[in-house]
Amino acid sequence: MTASVLLQPAPPAAASLREELRANRTSTLTRLYQRTFPMVRRHVLERGGTTQDAKDVFQDALVVFYEKTVGGSLVLTCSPSTYLVGVCRHLWQQELSRRNRLPLSDLNEAHEQFPDSAEAPAAEPAPALAVLEYISKLGEKCQRILLSFYYFQQPLEQIAAENSYGTVRSATVQKFKCLERLRKAVRQAVAFTSAH
Structure with a gap:
């Protein structure tokens, strides 16, 4: 009872x-x-x-x-x-x-496949720039949302208003979709690199 x-x-x-x-x-x-x-x-x-x-x-x-x-x-x-x-x-x-x-040993093995920076041609981007490449491929709206939220730490209300979303929930869902697209692109690149 x-x-x-x-x-x-x-x-x-x-x-x-x-x-x-x-x-x-x-x-x-x-x-x-x-x-x-x-x-x-x-x-x-x-x-x-x-x-x-x-x-x-x-x-x-x-x-x-x-x-x-x-x-x-x-x-x-x-x-x-x-x-x-x-x-x-x-x-x-x-x-x-x-x-x-995703143990660090896998990342270390992948890193060993690349030549040292002293041997690398000057035209190759640094590893940190590779992430920026993936972000740039997401499209302008996703770039703006992810940078606003993660880099500038803007509240979702502000992001929703600036990107013409009707609700905060819409902005939240879009941010999540953009982040998942970025994660998927990075995972595919890591899997491709590991396979070759």
């Missing part, structure tokens, strides 16, 4: 949150960010990540949270902040697993 009493308030809380997000999404998400992000940042930093890693994980979790809430599939048995921290912990664990699957 105690368990059912504790679980009964959850659906109205999710419904109430859904209405808050529909009525004033920016204010509601800002409030969630202010309450939750410091906990997420601390968790990520304690496990070898950076503040930027924490921002990326939190943003991904917020997109999942928002979509589930507005879509009506979110069932809360805890506070929204606790739910978001749990999602972030899971996402960070997945990211750590992904990073561990």
